[in-house]
Amino acid sequence: MSALAAVARLSGQLRGSRLVLVCAGMLLAMTVVALLGPVLSPHSYLATDLDRRLLAPTLSNGQLFGTDDLGRDLFVRTMMGAQVTLLVAVVASIVSLVIGVLYGAIAGFIGGKLDAVMMRAVDVLYALPFIFLVILLMVVFERSFFLIFVAIGAINWLDMARIVRGQTLSLREREFVDAARLIGVSSFGIIFRHITPNLLGLVVVYMTLTIPQAILMESFLSFLGLGIQEPQTSLGALVNRGVGQMEQAPWVLLIPAGLLAIVLLCFNFLGDGLRDLADPRDKAQ
Amino acid sequence: MTLLQVSGLSVSYPGASKPAVNELGLTVNDGESVGIVGESGSGKTQTALAVMGLLPANAEVSGSVRLHGEELLGASLARLNQLRPQKIAMVFQDPMAALNPYLTIGEQLKRILIAHRIALGKNAKQRSLAMLRQVGLPDPERQYCAYSHQLSGGMRQRALIASALIAEPDLLIADEPTTALDVTIQAQILSLLQELRQASNTALLLITHDLGVIAENCERTLVLDNGCLLEAGTTRQIFVSPAHAGSKALIAAASGLDNAAAVAPLSAGALPLLEVDDVSVSFRERRRGGGKELHAVLPVSFSVRPGETMAIVGESGSGKTTLVRAVLGLLTKKTGSIGLLGMALPDALRKRSNETRRQMQMVFQDPVASLDPAMRVGSIIAEPIGVHEPGGTAAHRRRRVDEILDRVGLDPELKARFPHELSGGQAQRVAIARALVMQPKVLICDEAVAALDGTVRRDILDLLLAEQRRSSLSLIIITHDLAVVRQMSHRVLVMYLGRVCELASNDRLFRQPRHPYTRALLDSVPVPDPTAARKPRAVSGEAASILRPPPGCVFHPRCSHAVERCSKDTPLLDETAAGKVACHRAAELDLS
Numbered sequence: 042m043s044a045l046a047a048v049a050r051l052s053g054q055l056r057g058s059r060l061v062l063v064c065a066g067m068l069l070a071m072t073v074v075a076l077l078g079p080v081l082s083p084h085s086y087l088a089t090d091l092d093r094r095l096l097a098p099t100l101s102n103g104q105l106f107g108t109d110d111l112g113r114d115l116f117v118r119t120m121m122g123a124q125v126t127l128l129v130a131v132v133a134s135i136v137s138l139v140i141g142v143l144y145g146a147i148a149g150f151i152g153g154k155l156d157a158v159m160m161r162a163v164d165v166l167y168a169l170p171f172i173f174l175v176i177l178l179m180v181v182f183e184r185s186f187f188l189i190f191v192a193i194g195a196i197n198w199l200d201m202a203r204i205v206r207g208q209t210l211s212l213r214e215r216e217f218v219d220a221a222r223l224i225g226v227s228s229f230g231i232i233f234r235h236i237t238p239n240l241l242g243l244v245v246v247y248m249t250l251t252i253p254q255a256i257l258m259e260s261f262l263s264f265l266g267l268g269i270q271e272p273q274t275s276l277g278a279l280v281n282r283g284v285g286q287m288e289q290a291p292w293v294l295l296i297p298a299g300l301l302a303i304v305l306l307c308f309n310f311l312g313d314g315l316r317d318l319a320d321p322r323d324k325a326q
Numbered sequence: 327m328t329l330l331q332v333s334g335l336s337v338s339y340p341g342a343s344k345p346a347v348n349e350l351g352l353t354v355n356d357g358e359s360v361g362i363v364g365e366s367g368s369g370k371t372q373t374a375l376a377v378m379g380l381l382p383a384n385a386e387v388s389g390s391v392r393l394h395g396e397e398l399l400g401a402s403l404a405r406l407n408q409l410r411p412q413k414i415a416m417v418f419q420d421p422m423a424a425l426n427p428y429l430t431i432g433e434q435l436k437r438i439l440i441a442h443r444i445a446l447g448k449n450a451k452q453r454s455l456a457m458l459r460q461v462g463l464p465d466p467e468r469q470y471c472a473y474s475h476q477l478s479g480g481m482r483q484r485a486l487i488a489s490a491l492i493a494e495p496d497l498l499i500a501d502e503p504t505t506a507l508d509v510t511i512q513a514q515i516l517s518l519l520q521e522l523r524q525a526s527n528t529a530l531l532l533i534t535h536d537l538g539v540i541a542e543n544c545e546r547t548l549v550l551d552n553g554c555l556l557e558a559g560t561t562r563q564i565f566v567s568p569a570h571a572g573s574k575a576l577i578a579a580a581s582g583l584d585n586a587a588a589v590a591p592l593s594a595g596a597l598p599l600l601e602v603d604d605v606s607v608s609f610r611e612r613r614r615g616g617g618k619e620l621h622a623v624l625p626v627s628f629s630v631r632p633g634e635t636m637a638i639v640g641e642s643g644s645g646k647t648t649l650v651r652a653v654l655g656l657l658t659k660k661t662g663s664i665g666l667l668g669m670a671l672p673d674a675l676r677k678r679s680n681e682t683r684r685q686m687q688m689v690f691q692d693p694v695a696s697l698d699p700a701m702r703v704g705s706i707i708a709e710p711i712g713v714h715e716p717g718g719t720a721a722h723r724r725r726r727v728d729e730i731l732d733r734v735g736l737d738p739e740l741k742a743r744f745p746h747e748l749s750g751g752q753a754q755r756v757a758i759a760r761a762l763v764m765q766p767k768v769l770i771c772d773e774a775v776a777a778l779d780g781t782v783r784r785d786i787l788d789l790l791l792a793e794q795r796r797s798s799l800s801l802i803i804i805t806h807d808l809a810v811v812r813q814m815s816h817r818v819l820v821m822y823l824g825r826v827c828e829l830a831s832n833d834r835l836f837r838q839p840r841h842p843y844t845r846a847l848l849d850s851v852p853v854p855d856p857t858a859a860r861k862p863r864a865v866s867g868e869a870a871s872i873l874r875p876p877p878g879c880v881f882h883p884r885c886s887h888a889v890e891r892c893s894k895d896t897p898l899l900d901e902t903a904a905g906k907v908a909c910h911r912a913a914e915l916d917l918s
């Protein structure tokens with residue numbers, strides 16, 4: 042009952058916050074189009090047609106976004122790229138959320154030696170140069186889609202863990218935690234029932250920083266040739282490729298770049314709005 | 327001559343349902359001291375800020391504020407900046423927030439003089455030093471170069487008063503100037519304000535919730551409630567024959583130390599429920615190579631019987647909170663043992679069984695901070711039921727929550743609220759409900775009513791008394807408020823710098839204190855009766871740092887009865903039929 046009520050209340054509040062709704066709606070619409078677009082379009086993301094290179098966007102034969110320098114349909118490729126970008130965003134945030142929050146909350150709440158050991162481990166991981174780590178992964182394992190997630194996830198949760206630990210350190214000194222201990226709630230009960238919910242506002246804000254960061258990181262890796270490999274693509278890889286044709290065919294750059302910017306902005310605004318909703322104290326009357 | 331004339335002053339904020347101040351009028355004459363009293367939200371501070379021109383930008387102000395006939399509302403910022411320290415100055419409640427942490431105390435004083443071209447160069451320094459001396463700062467040359475965080479609370483408030491008075495204003499507005507201070511320091515600051523005021527003929531507008539402070543310091547008084555003026559008149563008239571029902575209630579709620587205890591007498595021969603035996607707590611300074619050991623609480627023993635209320639009194643830093651936290655197991659004690667119902671309790675809370683944890687519960691000072699901000703009231707109160715009756719159904723928990731809400735006098739509709747949506751009194755009732763739902767045997771209240779207004783405080787204390795009568799609950803009340811001690815307790819433990827000064831029955835302690843510190847505490851409490859004879863200043867100086875306790879009796883540097891022996895030998899806690907006292911001269915002194 043309470044879960045249903047919470048959902049009902051949250052949706053009531055969501056209706057009040059137009060910005061959150063608009064951004065969530067746009068991201069949702071983009072996801073649907075990105076998933077369905079390649080299926081519905083008559084064109085394939087692989088098929089090259091050297092006679093039809095760098096065509097301007099047109100409605101006539103369904104090539105809404107035109108074609109790239111190899112004559113591939115840019116609409117289908119952009120949608121494929123958006124799929125990858127959104128997937129990176131989702132996976133990176135889930136990894137940093139689950140690992141980072143639990144790791145940070147446990148280290149911060151238990152404290153003492155365990156905290157010291159756990160946080161030094163984070164420091165060691167921080168000290169590894171990111172690119173070196175990625176190259177190492179690529180060398181040791183087969184190069185794959187999955188490795189990009191591992192690499193980005195492995196970096197992203199570190200920040201989250203540090204921030205969550207800091208917040209937990211101050212939360213555990215609060216009187217309501219003492220009250221819970223006196224009641225007889227176990228340490229894990231306190232972490233799950235009292236600490237984690239109070240971290241929510243902070244975590245949501247931090248997520249809005251992590252998601253764009255992950256998206257940009259993926260673009261960066263792709264740019265270096267360590268990320269998504271042709272003919273697979275992502276928004277970042279498309280932008281990178283578009284830079285070459287900037288002068289003759291600006292749409293090859295502008296369309297994926299614009300889409301990337303919209304995705305990043307939507308995530309930022311969404312985070313802003315969600316933070317206001319997650320913190321019961323900030324709620325407008 | 328009229329100095330300040332406020333008429334028809336209204337302050338409101340967009341979105342608020344009612345104005346913060348509503349058509350208020352008041353006058354202050356030259357050299358007069360006027361008090362404004364009211365509970366929180368009554369508009370006292372808003373009035374002061376309106377007079378000072380310090381209201382936030384979104385406040386809508388109307389009416390008139392005239393100083394020496396000059397209209398201040400709508401005056402230019404340049405003009406206000408001229409007037410502000412020279413004609414009208416303000417002392418705020420929190421001196422830590424009011425002093426600039428990046429400037430030394432002396433620099434802050436000097437800047438006022440230089441900015442207003444009152445004195446320059448060496449002269450400014452001389453005048454600043456003289457001012458610091460005048461407000462009674464010990465060692466003014468050193469404090470001149472100190473930063474605000476290096477001073478104690480009382481010294482900070484003195485420095486703030488110095489900065490307010492250095493430009494010799496005609497009117498000083500003091501907004502709760504002593505609320506954050508200990509009672510003995512409060513007495514010192516208030517008498518300092520009086521002395522300075524009389525010496526320079528400055529008028530004082532004193533804003534406080536404490537009727538005792540008003541009664542001792544103000545010639546005329548205004549009673550505010552909800553932004554409206556209830557009553558204005560001479561202080562004596564308002565205390566002796568209040569005309570308005572609201573001010574009557576306010577004065578009735580403010581009780582001095584004369585009201586006898588309201589607690590039920592104990593049945594004789596009951597066995598102790600909680601026995602605290604030689605418990606001491608010490609911390610180690612965090613420093614490389616171990617650091618110094620800091621004795622927060624030296625061995626303390628006391629026991630509490632079923633249905634008994636033990637009050638622990640002392641100023642901040644006396645170790646009272648540390649002591650009960652050790653008893654509860656929230657801190658590790660250094661020595662001693664704690665027995666509950668004849669069984670020794672393990673040190674750490676996690677080693678205590680849920681059943682023993684249930685027996686001892688605590689109510690904290692800040693009611694909102696002690697409730698999880700992300701949980702609703704219903705789940706906050708249901709949580710202990712879930713822990714202690716794991717098999718119970720949701721319906722059972724709901725019924726128990728409704729039951730307990732009814733018992734503590736809360737509307738069941740509040741179950742859906744978050745803690746920040748409650749008033750202070752409601753939040754404290756929720757905290758009490760959360761503790762009582764476990765049916766504890768001992769309830770420890772750490773300054774549980776310190777953050778609450780007079781009438782709300784009364785209600786919470788009545789609730790605790792009712793619970794005690796109902797289930798012979800034992801209470802341990804930690805407080806610095808002696809009026810609460812007088813009304814609520816059977817026995818009183820007085821602590822100073824982690825040591826027990828005196829342990830005596832309520833009546834005995836208030837009628838015949840045997841330790842000079844107890845006497846000083848009693849004398850420092852402002853009496854809400856303007857007709858009472860003025861008491862001599864209770865005690866000078868401030869408590870020493872717990873890091874460097876004075877040798878011998880720790881109270882001797884402040885004690886007016888100290889003899890040579892007091893600075894050498896540590897007095898032992900002497901037990902007689904009347905209680906315990908740790909003073910070399912207890913037998914020869916008559917402090918009653």
